[in-house]
Amino acid sequence: MILYIATTTLLLLIAPLLLSFIKSLKMVFLFKRPSSLFQGYRNFSKLLKKETIISEETSAITTYAPFLVLSPLIVAMFFLPPIVKGAYYVSFVDAFTITGLLSLSTFFLMLLGLDSASAFGGMGSSREAFIAALVEPAMVLTVFSVSMMAGDLGVAHASVNLAEHFPKEHMASFLFAGISFFILLIAENGRIPVDNPETHLELTMVHEAMILDLSGLYLAIIEMASSVKFVIFASLFVSLFIPFGLAYSPLIAVTVFIIKLFAVATAVALLEVNTAKLRLFKVPNLLGIAIVFAFLSLITFYVLGA
Amino acid sequence: MMFYFDTLAFIFVALILLGAVPNIFYSFGYLSHIKRKAHYQVHYFAFIASMIGVVVAGNGLVFLLFWELMSLTSWQLILTELEDESTIKAARFYFLMTHFGFLFLLLFFLLVTNGDLSLGFDAMHAVASSFAYPTILFFLLVFGFFSKAGVVPFHVWLPYAHPAAPSPVSALMSGVMLKVAIYGFTRFLFDVVYPWPLEWGVTVLIFGAISAVVGVLYALSEHDIKALLANHSIENIGIILIGFGMGMIFDSLGLKTLSSFAFIAALFHTFNHMSFKSLLFMGAGSVLHQTHTKNIEKYGGLIKSMPITAMTFLLAAVSISALPPSNGFLSEWMIFQSMLGSSNMSDMSLKLAIPFAVFALAVTGGLAIACFVKAYGITFLGLHRSENARHAHEVNFLMQAGMILMSLVVLSLMLFTPYYIGWFDKTIVGLDHVSVYAKIFPEGIWKMHSVAVHGGVVSPLILLTALVFVTLLLLLAYRVLGVKTRKYHTWGCGYQTTPRAQYSATGFAGPIRRFFAWLYKPQEHFHKSTIAEHQTKFSDAHYEVHVKPLFETSLYESVKRGTNVVSYWVYRLAHFEKTRYAAMIFNLMLTVLFSYRIFAHQFSWATFALESVVMLISIKILIVGEKR
Numbered sequence: 001m002i003l004y005i006a007t008t009t010l011l012l013l014i015a016p017l018l019l020s021f022i023k024s025l026k027m028v029f030l031f032k033r034p035s036s037l038f039q040g041y042r043n044f045s046k047l048l049k050k051e052t053i054i055s056e057e058t059s060a061i062t063t064y065a066p067f068l069v070l071s072p073l074i075v076a077m078f079f080l081p082p083i084v085k086g087a088y089y090v091s092f093v094d095a096f097t098i099t100g101l102l103s104l105s106t107f108f109l110m111l112l113g114l115d116s117a118s119a120f121g122g123m124g125s126s127r128e129a130f131i132a133a134l135v136e137p138a139m140v141l142t143v144f145s146v147s148m149m150a151g152d153l154g155v156a157h158a159s160v161n162l163a164e165h166f167p168k169e170h171m172a173s174f175l176f177a178g179i180s181f182f183i184l185l186i187a188e189n190g191r192i193p194v195d196n197p198e199t200h201l202e203l204t205m206v207h208e209a210m211i212l213d214l215s216g217l218y219l220a221i222i223e224m225a226s227s228v229k230f231v232i233f234a235s236l237f238v239s240l241f242i243p244f245g246l247a248y249s250p251l252i253a254v255t256v257f258i259i260k261l262f263a264v265a266t267a268v269a270l271l272e273v274n275t276a277k278l279r280l281f282k283v284p285n286l287l288g289i290a291i292v293f294a295f296l297s298l299i300t301f302y303v304l305g306a
Numbered sequence: 307m308m309f310y311f312d313t314l315a316f317i318f319v320a321l322i323l324l325g326a327v328p329n330i331f332y333s334f335g336y337l338s339h340i341k342r343k344a345h346y347q348v349h350y351f352a353f354i355a356s357m358i359g360v361v362v363a364g365n366g367l368v369f370l371l372f373w374e375l376m377s378l379t380s381w382q383l384i385l386t387e388l389e390d391e392s393t394i395k396a397a398r399f400y401f402l403m404t405h406f407g408f409l410f411l412l413l414f415f416l417l418v419t420n421g422d423l424s425l426g427f428d429a430m431h432a433v434a435s436s437f438a439y440p441t442i443l444f445f446l447l448v449f450g451f452f453s454k455a456g457v458v459p460f461h462v463w464l465p466y467a468h469p470a471a472p473s474p475v476s477a478l479m480s481g482v483m484l485k486v487a488i489y490g491f492t493r494f495l496f497d498v499v500y501p502w503p504l505e506w507g508v509t510v511l512i513f514g515a516i517s518a519v520v521g522v523l524y525a526l527s528e529h530d531i532k533a534l535l536a537n538h539s540i541e542n543i544g545i546i547l548i549g550f551g552m553g554m555i556f557d558s559l560g561l562k563t564l565s566s567f568a569f570i571a572a573l574f575h576t577f578n579h580m581s582f583k584s585l586l587f588m589g590a591g592s593v594l595h596q597t598h599t600k601n602i603e604k605y606g607g608l609i610k611s612m613p614i615t616a617m618t619f620l621l622a623a624v625s626i627s628a629l630p631p632s633n634g635f636l637s638e639w640m641i642f643q644s645m646l647g648s649s650n651m652s653d654m655s656l657k658l659a660i661p662f663a664v665f666a667l668a669v670t671g672g673l674a675i676a677c678f679v680k681a682y683g684i685t686f687l688g689l690h691r692s693e694n695a696r697h698a699h700e701v702n703f704l705m706q707a708g709m710i711l712m713s714l715v716v717l718s719l720m721l722f723t724p725y726y727i728g729w730f731d732k733t734i735v736g737l738d739h740v741s742v743y744a745k746i747f748p749e750g751i752w753k754m755h756s757v758a759v760h761g762g763v764v765s766p767l768i769l770l771t772a773l774v775f776v777t778l779l780l781l782l783a784y785r786v787l788g789v790k791t792r793k794y795h796t797w798g799c800g801y802q803t804t805p806r807a808q809y810s811a812t813g814f815a816g817p818i819r820r821f822f823a824w825l826y827k828p829q830e831h832f833h834k835s836t837i838a839e840h841q842t843k844f845s846d847a848h849y850e851v852h853v854k855p856l857f858e859t860s861l862y863e864s865v866k867r868g869t870n871v872v873s874y875w876v877y878r879l880a881h882f883e884k885t886r887y888a889a890m891i892f893n894l895m896l897t898v899l900f901s902y903r904i905f906a907h908q909f910s911w912a913t914f915a916l917e918s919v920v921m922l923i924s925i926k927i928l929i930v931g932e933k934r
Binding site: 048051052053054055056057058059060061065068070071072074078091092093094095096100101103104105106107110111113114115116117118119120121122123125127129130132133134135136137139140141144147148151152153155175195212213216217221246280281284291295298299302303 | 809
């Protein structure tokens with residue numbers, strides 16, 4: 001129980017660090033002077049001190065939605081697979097529930113975008129709705145396939161199963177599902193081929209457009225939510241698709257896990273440096289690839305025999 | 307036996323009452339809006355009574371009587387507000403479609419009762435099991451009930467009839483009447499034509515998957531809020547049928563536990579859809595009542611003037627979008643779980659095909675979220691988009707009471723899931739299937755298990771508690787921090803924030819409409835008054851887009867054209883000669899006799915071919931005559 005709470009808190013704490021790491025790594029690759037690794041924390045504490053400006057045009061949705069954006073993600077955080085062997089984990093939550101919680105958070109974020117009565121908010125919400133609608137089927141199919149290989153639909157239990165008996169005979173469908181999930185990680189977190197988190201140009205932004213009108217504490221909450229979301233996806237990817245290291249002693253296991261998280265972050269940073277952002281209407285092609293890989297994964301699993 | 311009352315009838319009576327009681331409150335609040343009060347009330351209560359009558363009917367005659375009464379009263383209710391031409395057109399279309407279905411039901415009953423309509427269900431089963439072509443019976447049921455339930459391709463009347471009816475009636479029709487059709491389908495499938503071949507389940511599954519996707523796609527492109535909700539009914543009936551089809555498939559494969567689980571999921575979704583769809587129609591009705599327009603582009607900012615409507619609508623929107631921990635999420639979760647059970651099948655082609663249904667259901671879920679963000683955001687958030695929206699205020703107490711009662715029904719389905727599932731389980735047991743309650747809730751009511759091997763577990767109550775707890779904790783932290791707040795206008799990049807600058811519903815659905823342009827075939831009307839011939843500078847612009855309903859334009863229009871061609875030829879053949887009339891009557895009799903032979907006796911291709919040849923020759927000689 002202590003390990004469970006400690007590891008979950010640790011994940012919450014390193015959430016901003018991962019995003020700052022991606023940013024500074026990208027700057028290194030682009031031959032710029034990197035920003036500090038702790039920039040995320042600095043921004044957070046700065047925003048906490050600032051005055052919050054609430055738009056006159058908004059309603060109760062803006063007052064409460066930021067909390068409802070963050071809380072499903074924090075709840076989902078507690079349902080993640082264990083990092084350390086023997087640590088308590090919530091075994092009864094399956095991947096559909098986690099997907100649902102993420103959608104709940106996105107739902108309120110989209111409402112938040114429409115509430116500010118600005119053209120930007122609506123634009124962001126509209127684009128996010130478009131992307132989210134196409135992410136959903138790929139996510140469900142990938143989850144379906146992984147649950148078959150792991151022999152359990154509960155994410156936590158599935159990752160433990162995978163770590164203990166890795167399904168070598170299903171390597172092909174495992175890889176396909178992994179590719180599909182990585183594309184979803186990129187799309188859901190608004191990283192570069194899908195959305196550019198650093199731009200403030202109306203032609204390109206999705207996530208930033210929705211939260212353009214927020215400031216102060218509300219902005220801090222939303223920023224927190226997006227870093228927590230990245231950690232959720234990264235640790236799901238790490239526990240389901242790079243399932244090793246659980247057997248070591250607690251300290252080493254945690255270190256291995258964090259190294260793996262940073263490896264995912266590095267992969268994302270490399271991808272961001274090397275690709276250009278896709279046009280919005282090209283994004284379905286990328287997500288289509290994810291859907292096709294998810295189908296392939298299921299079909300190879302069935303055809304090669306369960 | 308006039309009436310028959312078992313657990314299935316009981317839960318559907320419960321469904322009708324749960325849907326109708328809040329609706330009665332709402333309806334009384336709405337009454338001031340209606341001119342023909344007596345006409346409305348008589349038909350309204352007769353409508354509710356006839357739905358209960360259908361559910362408790364014990365033989366074919368009583369069933370058909372109440373079924374027809376239900377159709378006719380709802381048809382009259384659509385005609386309550388006779389303000390414009392389109393209402394009459396919608397009512398006529400509804401009348402036609404509902405009697406199209408009725409014909410098939412009548413045929414079904416005549417076949418399964420050997421013409422004696424007072425037979426009970428058991429006797430019908432005996433007749434049906436000796437009937438040589440059960441698939442004909444199945445398709446009669448499909449045509450009869452699906453045309454009432456609004457399954458693609460019989461769905462075209464819904465987006466016309468629901469917007470034309472007064473709002474309480476649309477809530478009843480969409481929330482409850484469609485479920486009565488589901489009841490009929492369940493009743494006769496289980497009690498009369500029981501052993502199902504595998505193909506029937508697959509057929510129902512395909513109907514369901516197509517309805518779900520088509521319904522949600524047309525809902526997204528809709529600007530009329532009630533037509534949007536009507537299209538969502540098509541979607542949700544599709545989801546119910548996906549569950550139903552899975553149950554039938556599992557049953558014919560002998561996987562009894564999974565089959566019961568899938569049927570329970572379908573029944574649960576039936577209840578959920580009743581609750582949130584009624585609530586959504588009531589909310590839409592309140593908005594309509596205040597703003598006097600159905601056009602979603604004319605709303606905006608209504609959350610400030612109509613908080614109760616806005617909050618209940620939000621609850622229903624979360625539930626219909628299948629977001630946890632709502633009841634809509636739970637039933638959709640169960641349907642997903644039953645589909646995951648397909649990995650236990652030994653039939654490889656079926657196993658590879660089910661993921662496509664999973665895909666359809668998942669796409670539907672994603673698009674439903676987009677659609678309800680649009681419906682809620684454009685209606686209730688932002689600035690008022692028209693003068694009408696500015697003058698709106700909260701509806702009267704009775705209408706509020708109706709909405710609050712219905713949201714309590716939604717909440718009860720969310721909080722007391724195990725009790726409802728217990729009842730559904732009893733129903734399924736009453737229909738001679740195995741009980742799975744103990745497998746769904748093996749460790750008490752906290753955790754809900756899937757019965758599939760390696761299935762998932764969900765815990766609605768723990769999820770709800772956790773979400774509420776974390777949100778309250780965050781709110782508390784917010785209070786403790788004591789953040790300084792200031793009110794100021796939204797930043798519009800230096801421009802003023804005006805209602806016209808907001809995103810419209812058309813714009814919101816833009817990317818999705820563009821992606822599915824091959825289905826929508828949108829017709830765009832773009833008009834701008836340019837200044838001094840500049841292409842980029844214009845003083846005024848107007849953009850409108852209309853989506854063609856594909857099924858209506860292709861399927862229905864072509865039937866209409868075909869009928870016209872045939873009737874034209876018949877007309878030309880007749881030539882007003884008495885001998886020709888006599889010859890046509892003779893040929894008609896021949897057709898009746900031959901088709902009776904086909905139904906009543908064993909079918910054989912040889913007789914069929916022989917009789918066709920006889921028919922053709924007699925038509926050629928007697929009617930067509932020699933070429934002139």
